[in-house]
Amino acid sequence: MWWGHRIPVWYCKECSNINVFDDDYFDSLEEKTIFNIYGDTRISQFFSYNELSDYLYSQNFTHEDKTNLEFYEKIVFRKEINGLKKENLKEFLDKTYKKIPVLNSENNEHFIGFPPHAVFYLYINNLLPRSFTVDDLIKAYKNHKKELKDIFTVFLSGIKKTEIFENKETLKQWLIDHSYGNCPNGRIFFSEVDGVFSVIEENIKDVKYFIDLKCEKCGSRVLAQEEDVLDTWFSSALWPFGTLGWPEKTPELQKYYPTSLLVTGFDIIFFWVARMIMMGLYFTKEKPFSDVYIHALVRDEKGEKMSKTKGNVIDPLDMAEKYGADSLRFTLAALAAQGRDIRLSEKRIEGYRNFANKIWNASKYVLQNVKNFNGNIIQDITSLELSAEDKWIVSKLQKIISNLENAINSYRYNDYANGAYDFFWHEYCDWYLEFTKERVYKGSDKDKQVALSTLIYVLDKSLRILHPVMPFITEEIWQQLPTKDKDYLSIAEYPKVNQNLIFENEENIIESLKELITAIRAARAEFGVQPSQKINIYIKPENEEIEKVLISLKNAVANLVKADKLEISQDLTEMKNMATAISSIGQAYLDIAGAVDVEKELERQEKLLKETEKYISIIEKKLSNENFV
Ligand SMILES: [Zn+2]
Known part of the structure; x- marks a missing residue:
């Protein structure tokens, strides 16, 4: 029974009991469905085949792609309702429901009344044979007296000629009067041969089926449904x-x-x-x-409302099937900026599927190396001698934890998703993983322990952070972590900021190092060095502390800038004929002589110089003109 429709309450007219009927009152899904349709006032309690089938096979009001029967099958009961299918319906109804005759009144408007209905009712429900005597009829009537009275009180409201069945002689006379040749008004119901009467079936125009509700207290069928309707909400x-x-x-x-x-x-x-x-x-x-x-409304990538006729609908189930539920969920979160509609495109979902792959591959690197390591992973990383890059990543992590907490507390789901994404992909994977490779692959046991413990620490916290927006993949990976402290990630604690793991100095150094590496890469590109070509690079650090960090990360840096030979020394003197890259922690010299055509490059630079000088002289002229200034 749906809210917003008639209340499922029936009042007994005989004992005043209040009956509440629901699906449990009926055995089969077919009967439950028909009862629901009745309770919903779509058909009456006495319904014809056509009335029911018209409703069952017509379009559902709220689910336009379904018929009402399909609505019950797919949404309400989630099961096939075979008895109500077109080819089975008639047989199912005949088998399951009692029938009421609708007598043929077309020829005579006085046709309808209690006695003929009662006889035909008994006959079509197999309670009386087609040919019968007065005694047969009285016997059948007595056995079903209450049922007949009740049903006809509701079906033929006001008709009460029941007394005719109490007197055998009166009843016999009535039967004779309504037989062939005896009926002055043409009200012929029966044929009569030697006191045996036979029903004439042509008198039945139609039958109606009857939902048989009985008062749970006194058994009466004289019930009236409450007519008030509850508010839909x-x-x-x-x-x-x-x-x-x-x-x-x-x-x-x-x-x-x-x-x-x-x-x-x-x-x-x-x-x-x-x-x-x-x-x-x-x-x-x-x-x-x-x-x-x-929350926002999901629109297509151009900002238009999705609709079947426009053909721009993105079915979430298709997307989950194709790219994984995590990618879809993450996409919706990443696009859910406050006060804005979501512009969904398949490309975005595909992009975040790549992020899921990134998480998987990075975790594989960490877990595989932890597996190959003979020592212990230390959970309390504050007890370890962390390197500058370890301090940088854990310090960054503390800040992202705090940022994301603010984002989620203020319902900025897009900031949350994008913040977690940037940290994991662009700090942890792009940089930190690269920085650790030297120690993980070639370091001493102690180096390995520190690097792997830090990798695990940050991975563990990252998975906790990513879990709300990427639940499945994070749970899968987290199950394999040595730091797992609950049965499931979904009930594990959200990370808290640890003030002891904030290292401003190391954060600055590594950020500057990233800058330097980025500058070297830019210089390579600017001079047209092929990305795969290795060249010699010399770095002159600003001070001793930075020199130490750089030397400790020498191989990682060499790899990141594609250096054949990498020299790091404060004692480097200025180097001629080399490309330079500058950052706040030092200068880099790129020996590009072998990698590029120097003549050509000189020519290009000279041309550039001339153009710049020309530009400067124009500007100077303009500036020396008092009217211009
Ligand atoms: Zn009652």
Whole structure:
């Protein structure tokens, strides 16, 4: 029974009992469905085949791609309802339901009345043979007296000529009067031969099937359904506490009511949100929630509303099938900027699928090397002698934890998703993993222990951070972590900022190092050095501390800038005929002589110089003109 439709309450006219009927009253899915359709006032309690089939096979009001039968099959019961299929319906109804005759009144408007209906009712429900005597009829009537009276009181309201069945002689006379040759008004129901009467079936215009509801207290069928209708949103309004066992004072109600956040669309703020607040205040004296997050509407990549006719619908199930549920979920979170509609495109989902792959591959690198390592992974990394890059990544991590916490607390889901993405991909994978390779592959046991413990520490926290937006892949990986402290990641603790792991100095050094590497890469590109071509590079660090860090990361840096020979020394003197890259932690000299055509490059640079000089002289002329300034 749906809310917003007739209330499933039937009043007994005989004993005043209030009957509440629901699906459980009926055995088969077919009967449950028909009862629902009746309770929904789509058909009457006495329904014809056509009335029912018209409804079953017509389009559903809210699900335009389904018939009403399919709606019950796919959405309500999620099962085939075979008896109601077109080819089975007639047989199913005849087998399952009692029938009421609709007598043929076309020739005579006085045709309808209790006695003929009663006889035909008994006959079509196999309670009386086609040919019968007066005694047969009286016997059948007595056996089903209450049933007949009840049903006809409801079906033929006001017709009460039941007394005719009480007197054998009167009944016999009535039967004779309504037989061939005896009926002055043409009200012929029977043939009669020697006191044996036979039903004439042509008198039946149609039959109606009958949903047989009986008062649960006195058994009467004289029931009337409540005509009031509950507000469509009535039960939805009770949802915040109705789902927790209210009106009982259950532990669930105590723990989860009131709740903190409701997430919904803007179109039902008044219908639903306002009603929940009113009902909550009325019944529990408390508001049901404190925050309401009004989520965005999903549109296509051009910002147009998705519609079947436009053909721009992106089916989430297709996308989950194709790119994984994590990628789809992450995409929606990453695009959910407050106050804006989501412009969804398949390309975005594909892009975040690549992110999922990145998480998988990075984790594989870490876990594989942990597996190959003979020592222990240290959980409390503050006890380790961390290198500058270790300190940099854990320090960065503390800051991202704090940023993301702010983002999620203020419902900026896009900032959350994008922040987690940037940290994991562009700090942890792009840089930190590269920095660790030397120690992980070639380091001493102690070096390995520090690097792997830090890798695991950051991976563990990253998975906890990513879990809300990428639940499946993170859970899968987390199950394999040596630092796993709960059965499931979904119930593990969200990371907290550890002030002891914030290292401003190392953060600055590594950030500057990244800058230097980026500058070297830019210089290579600028001079047209092929990306795969290795060249000699010389770096002159600003001071001793930086020199130490750089030397410790020498191989990683060499790899990142594709250096054949990499020399790092504060004692380097200025080097001629080399390309330079400058950053706040030092200068780099790139020996590009062998890698590029020097003559050509000189020519290009000279041309550039001339152009620049020309430009400067124009500007100077302009500036020396007092009128211009
Ligand atoms: Zn009753």
